[in-house]
Amino acid sequence: xxxxxxxxxxxxxQDRVAFGGLVRRYEKMVFATVVSILGDRHAAEDVVxxxxxxxxxxxxSLRRSEAFGPWLMQxxxxxxxxxxRRRKRFRSLAEDVAAPVxxxxxxxxxxxxxxxxxxxxxxxxxxxxxxxxxxxxxESIASVTGRTVGTVTKQLSRARTRLxxxxxxxxx
Amino acid sequence: xxxxxxxxxxxQRLADEVCPHESIADAVVDRLSERGNTxxxxxxxxxxxxxxxxxxxxxxxxxxxxxxLAVLLGPFRISSQDGGDWLTSTSTAYGQVxxxxxxxxxxxxxTFRETTVIVMSDGKHHTSSTVGKQxxxxxxxxRDQYEGERLHSRQWYVPNNGGMVQTGLAYDTKTxxxxxxxxxxxDTDPIARLKFFVNLVDKADKRLANRKIDGVDCIGFEISASxxxxxxxxxxxxxWFDAETKLPVRMExxxxxxxxxxxxxxxxxxxxxxxxxxxxxxxxxxxxxxxxQVER
Numbered sequence: 001x002x003x004x005x006x007x008x009x010x011x012x013x014q015d016r017v018a019f020g021g022l023v024r025r026y027e028k029m030v031f032a033t034v035v036s037i038l039g040d041r042h043a044a045e046d047v048v049x050x051x052x053x054x055x056x057x058x059x060x061s062l063r064r065s066e067a068f069g070p071w072l073m074q075x076x077x078x079x080x081x082x083x084x085r086r087r088k089r090f091r092s093l094a095e096d097v098a099a100p101v102x103x104x105x106x107x108x109x110x111x112x113x114x115x116x117x118x119x120x121x122x123x124x125x126x127x128x129x130x131x132x133x134x135x136x137x138x139e140s141i142a143s144v145t146g147r148t149v150g151t152v153t154k155q156l157s158r159a160r161t162r163l164x165x166x167x168x169x170x171x172x
Numbered sequence: 173x174x175x176x177x178x179x180x181x182x183x184q185r186l187a188d189e190v191c192p193h194e195s196i197a198d199a200v201v202d203r204l205s206e207r208g209n210t211x212x213x214x215x216x217x218x219x220x221x222x223x224x225x226x227x228x229x230x231x232x233x234x235x236x237x238x239x240x241l242a243v244l245l246g247p248f249r250i251s252s253q254d255g256g257d258w259l260t261s262t263s264t265a266y267g268q269v270x271x272x273x274x275x276x277x278x279x280x281x282x283t284f285r286e287t288t289v290i291v292m293s294d295g296k297h298h299t300s301s302t303v304g305k306q307x308x309x310x311x312x313x314x315r316d317q318y319e320g321e322r323l324h325s326r327q328w329y330v331p332n333n334g335g336m337v338q339t340g341l342a343y344d345t346k347t348x349x350x351x352x353x354x355x356x357x358x359d360t361d362p363i364a365r366l367k368f369f370v371n372l373v374d375k376a377d378k379r380l381a382n383r384k385i386d387g388v389d390c391i392g393f394e395i396s397a398s399x400x401x402x403x404x405x406x407x408x409x410x411x412w413f414d415a416e417t418k419l420p421v422r423m424e425x426x427x428x429x430x431x432x433x434x435x436x437x438x439x440x441x442x443x444x445x446x447x448x449x450x451x452x453x454x455x456x457x458x459x460x461x462x463x464x465q466v467e468r
Contacts, residue, residue, distance in 0.1 A: 016201045017400055023197040031191045041190065052200045086466065113186050132183035133191065160176040167179075 004144050005065040012059055023052050025144065026069060028133035029126065030076045036114035037080035047083050051076040066146035069126035116166035124159035127152055194288065194437040198425060282308040283450075285443035291426075291436040307448070312455045328457040339457035347466045348459050373411065375399045380410065385422050385442070389415040397425070404428075419446055 002021060010018030030051055034044040054075050062071055117125055126145065130136045138156065142149045286304035289297050302324075307314040317325045326341045336353040373393050380392035390412040397407035410424040422442040428435060 016204045019204065020197040020201040021403075023200045024195050027196055028187055028191040032186070035190050041192070045192065045196070049196055049200055049203065052196075053203060056200075056204055107189070109182075110186050110189050113182055114190070128183065132180060133187040157176075160179045163179050164176070167182075 002144075003065075003146060004068045005146055008059065008062070008065045008068060011056065016056075019052075019056050022068070025130075025134060026072055027052075029069070029129040030072060032114060032117065032129065032133065033073050033076045034080040034083075036111075036118050037077065038084055039111065043083065044080070047079050048076070051079050054079065069130070069145065070122035073122065073125070112167065112170045113163070116163045116170075119166060120159050120162055124155045124162070127155040128159040128163075131156055195427060198427075198439065282306070283443075283445045283448045284441050287440050287442075289438040289440055291438065293435055295435070307450060307454050309450070309455055314455055328455060330455060330457065337457075339459075341460070341463065345466075346460075346463050348463045349466055380412070382415070383412060385412060388421055390421050391415050392422075417446075420444060 002018075004022065004025075007018045007022045007025075011022065027048065031041075031044055031048050034047045034051070035041055038044050038047070051072070055072050058075075062068060117129070120128070127141055130141045130144070131138070136144070138149055138152050141147075142152045145152070147155075284306050286306070288300040288302070290300065291297055301320045303318045305316040305318065307316070312328070312330045314329070315327045316323060323343055325343060328337075328339045330337050330339070332352070338349075338351045338353060340349045340351075342348070373395075376393040376395045377399075378394050380394055383390050383392060392410055392412035394408055394410045396405050397403035397409055398405045406428050408424075408426045410422075410426070411420060412422045413419065414421050421444055422440065424438050424440050426436050426438045
């Protein structure tokens with residue numbers, strides 16, 4: 001598995017296929033970040049694509065390849081907030097009364113968990129989403145993010161604990 | 173909810189619920205390719221194309237395209253349909269046919285359809301309700317997106333003062349956007365997407381069985397996507413050419429997704445018409461009454 005650093009280096013040489021590898025690696029994470037703000041999967045799709053396009057265009061401004069995940073999520077969050085503001089202006093009554101599932105909206109449980117994820121420190125969030133959204137092993141996460149296995153293990157453990165505490169809080 | 177294991181299970185369920193099962197990577201790469209974006213050119217977020225698949229004919233690029241396609245498509249030759257020697261290093265069969273068509277202005281436009289086919293775990297195929305329709309002219313194009321029979325959105329890309337104006341309609345919100353792109357679309361010559369796909373024939377793993385598609389005798393090839401990127405071996409691309417005209421008839425990209433309830437997703441481009449009868453106003457942006465302009 002190629003590391004983020006390798007894929008970023010290739011992408012900077014205009015290897016768009018390599019950038020596609022980064023998209024595949026992080027798309028679920030970005031999707032979850034965007035959905036957590038918009039609350040609507042359908043609406044998220046365009047924003048997710050736009051996020052990756054923007055990331056590609058601004059890739060030279062990324063100073064450290066190991067920060068790619070958090071950096072990407074900042075772009076995603078900014079794009080999602082912009083879209084959220086835009087949608088609020090045009091939301092119709094018909095949309096408001098549509099069935100949540102049909103409208104691509106999320107269950108309460110999922111919304112709570114997404115909120116918890118949003119409260120995590122960036123690196124912990126990246127680690128736990130790569131682990132469970134992309135099904136990467138601890139070793140693979142360490143490899144792609146350029147961190148040690150020990151660091152990733154700690155990040156995952158802390159993230160799980162924080163999420164547990166958050167969910168307990170919300171269930172009170 | 174008391175253990176880390178529970179968190180793991182919840183996270184996995186969340187991923188299933190929240191995330192699409194089909195990767196958007198191909199769509200993103202397509203958009204980057206069609207726009208000619210580079211990491212070294214910083215653009216405002218609003219100044220990029222909003223659609224992923226396109227063929228777009230820039231006048232200046234026409235000649236280059238002809239040469240390009242001749243080079244690109246040249247090294248292949250389809251033999252007679254007995255399955256014999258189908259790949260040689262000298263033939264320009266495909267490229268020459270398209271080159272001739274362009275030079276004689278026989279091909280003035282192209283239309284085609286885009287759909288996604290979902291392969292269920294029981295092997296059944298379901299075609300997505302979202303259907304894209306592309307209308308391509310020499311220097312402009314239009315993309316219509318349908319949800320079932322309902323027109324969902326429409327985008328025009330029309331040259332203007334050395335640049336390109338993108339006009340988009342969103343029928344759900346009754347809004348429209350107008351964006352200006354400076355210059356042409358860079359390396360997005362008229363056959364940008366075909367370019368990449370057809371180029372893959374050079375690396376084809378196998379020739380597919382002859383097949384009749386929409387009444388047309390076709391010759392097809394298959395290639396593993398691992399040959400052109402960091403992709404799994406079982407990702408397959410296929411392209412079928414009209415055995416007579418040697419123009420593409422159908423293209424597929426199959427992406428197995430075994431971790432989900434689906435076996436695979438296949439993005440399909442078909443229903444190509446290389447000499448469509450397009451109405452004169454096909455590429456004239458028209459804003460329906462009552463639509464409000466928004467910034468994007």
